[in-house]
Amino acid sequence: QVQLQELGPGLVKPSQTLSLACTVSGGAITASASYYAWSWIRQPPVKGLEWMGVIAYDGVTYYSPSLKSRTSIARDTSKTQFSLQLSSVTPEDTAVYYCARGLRLATMSAGGPPKLYDYWGNGTLVTVSS
Numbered sequence: 001q002v003q004l005q006e007l008g009p010g011l012v013k014p015s016q017t018l019s020l021a022c023t024v025s026g027g028a029i030t031a032s033a034s035y036y037a038w039s040w041i042r043q044p045p046v047k048g049l050e051w052m053g054v055i056a057y058d059g060v061t062y063y064s065p066s067l068k069s070r071t072s073i074a075r076d077t078s079k080t081q082f083s084l085q086l087s088s089v090t091p092e093d094t095a096v097y098y099c100a101r102g103l104r105l106a107t108m109s110a111g112g113p114p115k116l117y118d119y120w121g122n123g124t125l126v127t128v129s130s
Contacts (some may be wrong), residue, residue: 002027004099004121012093014125018086022099022121028055028079035102039111040073040084042095043123050095051111054102055082062109089128096123 008020020040027033040053043108053063055073064070067086091107100117109114 002119003103004119006097006099006121006123006124008126009123010127012089012126013130014090015088015130017082018084018089018093018126018128019099019128020084020099021125022084024082024101026082027101028087029055029075029082030079031057035104036101036109037070038075038082038115039100039102039107039109041098041100041117043098044092049098049114052084052086054108054111056104056108059105060108064111066072091128094126094128096125098123 003025006020006038012018026067036056037056038055040052041049043049051064051074052067053071055061055075061073070087099121101119102117106112
């Protein structure tokens with residue numbers, strides 16, 4: 001059973017960088033999981049889900065065009081954690097942030113609807129406020 005958990009601060013000041021980590025248990029971001037890709041998705045208050053970007057086991061990444069200039073996703077050498085950095089945040093970046101696993105073929109380049117993801121973290125609320 002794969003489990004994902006988001007970790008990070010709940011409050012970030014405007015103009016700072018939001019940093020989150022997603023810990024993967026029951027699996028790893030390695031070649032044995034080459035069919036999968038690991039995404040960050042967020043949901044602002046009273047809005048829908050927004051796909052932010054994705055990373056595969058080999059380090060290949062894709063980002064949402066609207067967030068590409070501010071977003072960076074990486075995986076660590078332990079292969080059991082991947083991270084999100086979102087720079088120059090504003091209050092509009094306040095959201096519940098989720099990490100999720102999806103099939104690489106379906107989700108690698110542009111995300112997709114929630115049904116394409118088989119495992120999700122519980123989500124973590126990040127508020128951008130001074």
